[in-house]
């Protein structure tokens with residue numbers, strides 16, 4: 186190659202970089218990206234492959250040239266089709282997978298229903314003498330897996346469905362929030378109000394409210410005194426000999442402990458804990474509702490600091506407003522079919538997400554050209 190050609194190539198490359206940089210608005214200053222990128226990063230932190238794909242794709246996003254994308258390109262984020270989006274199909278796959286991964290730790294933490302069985306073990310061990318108990322000490326795992334306990338198993342299966350539906354609602358909501366980074370650069374300022382709050386559609390917020398409300402009240406229905414009685418009486422009959430009277434004490438104590446399990450969507454101030462308008466901020470008070478009161482297993486009063494922490498979480502602030510031209514923040518996906526009760530079935534495949542190293546290729550070409558010029 187002659188030096189003239191190399192120089193011409195070099196000039197073209199520099200001009201295209203400059204043009205991309207001076208074209209406003211840019212992907213690097215995308216308002217939704219600025220707000221959502223930490224959500225994406227936090228969720229993917231736990232997965233080493235997810236973490237590195239995230240780092241590469243976030244860089245790529247910021248350096249991208251907005252392009253008019255089709256619905257097929259944007260997959261689960263297709264509501265932003267035909268806009269000048271900074272997303273490509275790999276970023277959308279990352280978003281889809283991150284929304285799924287978000288609920289894994291939530292499902293892996295102990296549910297209030299699991300706590301009920303743990304508390305049973307504690308109470309029986311405390312309140313019944315060894316002579317009326319099985320020779321091998323009672324364990325949570327043995328009881329939870331005992332298929333001859335019909336009430337326990339029927340309730341366990343039924344509450345698992347509520348828990349899965351709840352996780353699907355959280356995942357869909359997270360996906361909807363993350364998709365906002367795919368909004369076209371020419372549209373993005375219309376999607377935020379002057380206070381920097383995302384404008385969201387009434388119908389998507391309603392879907393989130395309905396799904397979470399339903400799952401929460403469904404879960405709470407297992408902790409009514411009469412239902413606790415059904416479960417505990419079956420356990421007593423299975424594990425306490427001769428109908429010993431300690432069984433009645435155990436039942437009373439468990440009813441007291443679960444008198445207010447705090448599986449409720451009521452924030453105590455006339456609002457909902459799962460509001461549907463905390464999009465980018467801390468939503469953990471909502472996400473952890475099905476675990477019930479943190480003190481259930483401890484049976485101790487919470488420390489003052491813990492209570493304050495919980496109150497702080499309950500006051501999670503809204504960062505969105507309902508607007509007729511708002512975006513949908515509830516995006517379902519087939520990926521969520523992986524959601525199971527324990528979260529153990531969630532095993533995202535990050536290999537199908539490729540990162541673009543075109544920027545690297547650009548720099549390599551530039552360096553080679555410089556070398557050719559110099560020598």
Ligand SMILES: *[C@@H]1O[C@H](CO)[C@@H](O)[C@H](O)[C@H]1NC(C)=O
Pocket residue numbers: 245248249250541543544
């Ligand atoms: C990534 O590569 C695809 C082709 O594989 C290209 O269309 C796209 O413009 C590239 N994106 C960036 C940010 O360079």
Ligand SMILES: *[C@@H]1O[C@H](CO)[C@@H](O)[C@H](O)[C@H]1NC(C)=O
Pocket residue numbers: 253254267268269
């Ligand atoms: C993107 O392309 C579609 C189909 O060609 C067109 O209708 C739409 O106006 C384009 N959008 C932008 C922002 O250029």
Ligand SMILES: *[C@@H]1O[C@H](CO)[C@@H](O)[C@H](O)[C@H]1NC(C)=O
Pocket residue numbers: 311312434435437438
């Ligand atoms: C067993 O339960 C009864 C009734 O709640 C209570 O009075 C008693 O102190 C308990 N016994 C033990 C050893 O915890």
Ligand SMILES: *[C@@H]1O[C@H](CO)[C@@H](O)[C@H](O)[C@H]1NC(C)=O
Pocket residue numbers: 335336337339340343406407412415
């Ligand atoms: C728990 O299981 C019992 C027995 O199948 C059933 O009668 C009861 O309605 C179940 N509880 C709930 C809340 O579904």
Ligand SMILES: *[C@@H]1O[C@H](CO)[C@@H](O)[C@H](O)[C@H]1NC(C)=O
Pocket residue numbers: 327328331332333334423
């Ligand atoms: C399972 O429950 C039955 C009573 O339904 C009881 O006889 C048996 O010991 C229990 N098995 C375990 C491993 O807990």
